Amino acid sequence: MAELIVQARWLVTGVQDRHTPIGIDDGAVLSRDGTIVATGLLDEMKRLAPTATVKTYPDHVMLPGFVNSHHHVGMTPLQLGSPDYALELWFAGRMPARRIDLYLDTLYSAFEMIASGVTTVQHIHGWMPGGYDAIHGAATKVLDAYRSIGMRASYCYAVREQNRLVYEDDETFCAKLPSPLGEELSAYLKAQAMPFSDFLKLFDQLTAENQGQRLTRIQLAPANLHWCSDESLVALHEKATAANVPMHMHLLETAYQKEYARRRTGKTAVRHLHDLGVLSPRMTLGHSVWMTQEDVDIAAQTGTCICHNCSSNFRLRSGIAPLNAFEKKGMTVGMGLDEAGINDDRDMLQELRLVLRAHRVPGMDDDDVPSCPQVLKMATESGAKTTAFGETIGKLEAGRGFDAVLLNWKTATYPFQDPDIPMLDAVMQRAKTNAVDAVFIDGEVVYADGRFTNIDRDAVLNEIADVLAKPRTPDEISRRNLGRAVFPHVKAFYDGYIGDGPVQPFYRQSSSV
Structure with a gap:
């Protein structure tokens, strides 16, 4: 058995409440074959395991590894040519994206995540052309990349059945476009279609192939309300319950999605999901920016989890999620970097500070705004609960x-x-990625002193650079032309989609009167 003791000047094992981290000064962790056996002082751990390998970090803070609870791709959309449009326009704006091998692409973002302390990622895959075999092959490359670098990943392939470009049936929207644009777009969207039964088959096959793996697990993902039928949402809930796996679903990311739910169901999206019987602690709702107070109450009562994607919401003009309302209800809230953080990278330390700052509403009561222990819990224990x-x-x-x-x-x-500032507050508000000296995953050092132990980062980055330095392929040129041609029609679709009725925000950040 491989026994390891790791000791640090400060050990934070978890969070007791929103004001109180759980810590041990000069604390140590004893692990055996990647699983923690005990925590305490170094001498205590040595008595429990006298032959264990010992690593000491006398000038360090040891925290639980961070969990990126919502992630999609490696190379960022901006890198591949997509400006930060509003979300509904962004889908058209991403059509021209360059193609990159998914093994390399996955490693690219894994480098950034691990270097900022992320040890587990919720990888929500999808939006791919090709049939079942191509998609299974792509999923395998993503999973292989995480296993190779030594990172935990909870993987799901998002179910999308309809409304792939706008909040309307694909063929109905395509039929409105001038010829031959409508026919070209129809063919493009049909290439992404897959029978619902194949989504379930893919889950079953990946689950079977993943047996015995310690670092990767498979779960389910209804992509969003507008992308799934009610029948499929119920079927996915039943499948997840039978397989004892969680689900992760985008929901109410934008005001347009809130209006879509009203038009489709005559009620809010959360009320509709509740009426379908698919809300529970097994379900995580990604974004949840445009919830009503009733929605928050329903999600809290059903134990439904939330994933807060602060950077993404800012970048894509989606709004500010009511995190303070979630906290007051005691909800399980994880944290996701989504496509990329505010700096167009996957820096969880930066994201911690963004979440800490973005919800500091006017007032004097500290209980009204996020605290450092609360945000740490989001990025660790709570985030973990949203994964498999x-x-x-x-x-x-x-x-x-x-x-x-x-x-x-x-x-x-x-x-x-100054020592009057609590240690956790100081390190969360000041630490940058250059302070990450080591990352352990499943008891193994995967990153130390700026280098990865399992993968040559420079070689991977050089290979990506060589691939993307080549001219666009004919397929990439065709998609770029199609994306540019369809973009104004997508924008026109949303003219007047949202009414000008009264709104009552959760936050009162400023006033015009």
Whole structure:
């Protein structure tokens, strides 16, 4: 048995409440074959395992590894030519994207995530052309990349059956376009179609192939309300329940999606899902920016989880999710970097600070705004609950996987940090990626001193650079032309989609009167 003891100046094992981290000064973690056996002082751990390998980090803070609870791609849309349009326009704006091998693409974002302390990712795959075999092959490449680098991944292939470009039936929208544009777009959208039964088949096949894997797990993902029929949502819920796996679903990311739900169901999206019987702790709703107070109440009562994607919501003009309302209801809220963070990368340390700052509403009561322990819990224990790993990770306590990030206190706080500021507050508000000295996943060092132990980052980046330095392929040129041609029609579709009725925001950040 491989036994390992890792000791740091400060060990934070988890969060007791929104004001109180759980910590041990000069604490150590004892793990055996990747699973935590005990935590305590170094001498105690040595007595429990006298022959264990010992690693000491005398100037460091050890935190549970971060969980990126909502992720899609490696190379960012901006890198591949898509400006930060509003979400509904962004889908058309992404049509010209360059193609890159998915194994390399996945490694690209895994490098960034791990280097900022992320040890587990919720990878929501999809939006691909090709039949079943091509999609299965693509999923396998994504999973192989995470296994190769040594990162945990909860993988799902998002179910999309309809309304692939706008909030209207594909053929109805295409029929409105001038010829031959309508025919070209129809063919493009049909290439992404897959029978619903094949989505379930893919889940079953990937689940069977994943047997025995420690780092990867498979779950389900209804992509969004407008992309799925009611019958499929119910079927996916039944499948997830039978297989004992969670689901992750985009919902109410934008005001347009809120209006779509009203037009389709005559009620809110959350009320509709509740009436279908698909809300429970097994379901995570990604974004949830445009919930009503009733929606928040329903989600809380059913134990439904939320994934907060703060950077994405800012970048795509989606709005600000009512995180403070979620917190007051005691909801399980994870944190996702989505396509990319505010700096067009996957920097979870930066995202922690963004979430901490974005919801600081006017007032004097600290309980009204996010706290450092609260945000840390979102990025660790709560995020873990939204994945197929659940309570097997997310805290540094006995029985869970040993996933941890070691942050160099001196690097984070140089030249000075007054000790009156709580340690966790100081490190969360000041640490940048250059302070990440080591990352452990499943008891293995996967990143140390700026280098990855399993993969040559420079070789991968050079290969990506060589591929994308080549001219666009005929297919890429064709998609670029199609995307540019259809873009104004997509924009026109949403003219007047949302009415000018009264609104009552959750936050009162400023006033015009």
